[in-house]
Amino acid sequence: MINIVIVGYGGMGHYHSTRIKTLPGYRLCGIFDIDPERVRLAVGDGIRAYASKEEIASDGSVNAVLIATPNDTHGEYAEYFAAAGKHIICEKPASMTHEAFDAMAAAADRSGVKLAVHQNRRCDSDYLTAFSVIDGGKLGRVYRIDSRVMGANGIPGGWRKKKRRGGGMMLDWGVHLIDQICYAGFTAPKTVNCRYSHALGFEVDDGFELTMLFDASEEQKNRYFPEVEINLEVNTNAFIKLPRWTVFGEKGTLTLDDFETGGRMTVYMRTDELLLAEQRGNGLTKTMAARPESGVRSIAVENLASDYNRFYTAFRESVENNAELFVKPGEVGRVIRIMETAAASAKKGRTIKFKD
Template identity: 25%
Template sequence: MQPIKTALCSFGMSGRLFHAPFIETLSYFELYAVWERSKKLAAEKYPSIISYDNYEDLLADDAIELVIVNTPNATHFEYAKKALLAGKHVIVEKPFTVHSDQAKELQTLAEEQSRKLAVYHNRRFDSDFKTVKKVIDEGYLGKIVEAEIHFDRYKQELSPKTHKEMPGDGTGALYDLGSHLIDQALTLFGLPEAVFGDIRIIREISKVDDYFEVLLYYPELRVRLKSSYLVREALAAYSLHGTLGSFVKSRGDVQEANLDKKILPNTADWGVEPDTEKGLLHTEKNGTVVRDYIDTLLGNYNDYFRQVYEAIRLDKPVPVSAEDGLNVIRVIEAAFESSEGKKVVKF
């Protein structure tokens, strides 16, 4: 089938690491164009790419089928809407939008335009998360009663990405890292009945939230999502406890680190975690208690893009739907409402 001519809305870290390498190496796609307002960095790496000075000219190019909106969070709604109105299929970086009504509007517009709209929650395709999902799906732990997912960092300094560190729509740790954790929790357990949030600024230099704890209430399950920028000694990224046993796993996916080293995703052993990052399964099998480290599944963001291709060319479902992205934003909004009012918010 014919490759999908694809355009990026920027060539910062997101474009350079999380999108261009996959569009470049997968035969399903052609890295065709980019919107670069000033610095023309994409052409240095991809000489054949078309670099547009403004977005309207990019959208007017009839050859472009797919637009990847990988710009600052507050612009996602505007740029995705323009792309859909221009008749393009769209991938929107996480978080999908800042507000849930924006997400709903984009979802409706994509349906009206008969265009595919996907959200880039790539962490579903991390090796660690895929392994956690397998452990749950295969019933190793029995009925899950408690789960905790962390995404911690130790960063005294502010990010050089100033749009992430200044107060404004869609900034802060909950929109940034929280989007990943919420999407993973909803993928594993579905929508909660209620949400409690504790969202704070803990570094003296920070102007946006850099700490959060979000508790999701289910009838017989509690899921805790936590992130802090002042964790030098990280706890396990995943801790799950059920009626049969427990599973504890580090955040061991190597894809981002390899992409940062300019290792392309078509290389051998892509997405293979070190053996030192294996998760510990302590449970009961056939009446016998077992405690052992289990093999980690391969991480592979290629699978996300392959599913986008099949959605566009074969009319299959997108890997992460607008509805999925919308639900993440709904939880974020409920968490902020909870934190501000110091109350549990029904979902």
């Protein structure tokens, strides 16, 4: 049984509480928050509020904590609760630097407790669908993948706009999008080029465009070109939405519209129909004319089903049966190092090599 306390009962802490209450093998022991308003809310929700971290540490009935505080406080709590012998789920990004994460992981190792970082978007069905379509082969070998998330709400919340508190979209959404790419097998970019957006005038990035080039591994070569371009984009000031995913293969293109609704792939068909030049704008073109109708096939793509409880189940399995963690510390550290390389590229204004 995972007897867990949630540290930080804000938006995400509350969300975790609603999920955990329904999970077999979990018992929500309580929460801890420094904001009396959030404490009142928890008590109103029928949840015990711990008065301090010391009270949680000394409660022998608690064997795990879930850290859902602002990003600059994760390390301090993780090291404290590791020393107290509590297993840890930590929200993403686990930390703002790879050194800080290494210290968290080392503290967990020293105390023999599990440290699992909540990279939940590995289970997003749009993500699973995109890579399953690639593996299915209908697109031919893939040479470019665009993954983007777009909103028009700016950056919500106070701490998210502060650099020293770990705000900014790279640390917020970049960590998810990069983790998805690494988890799909693209772990070591050759080069990284990143441009941060400051369109909204905050001290932190309100979005970014990140291009990474990868060499396909031997195992990937039947599905990918030898060199694969992966573009990640986060935009918080876009009043329209471009597709969540666009995947370019030699024989077709896939678009998935958003997180839920799926999309379509348009694939190459051999045709004897002639390609005719058309007027497009104020000129004539064959290159940009529509492909003859018999020369393409459009296939609807539905999102795959996904087990949204997988992270929690795997954490319980790792605590109770020493099973492998779903999100391993080495994977977390790597994503943080890619984010650091992206930040360095944005600062220098040029492409830089990723040091593995």
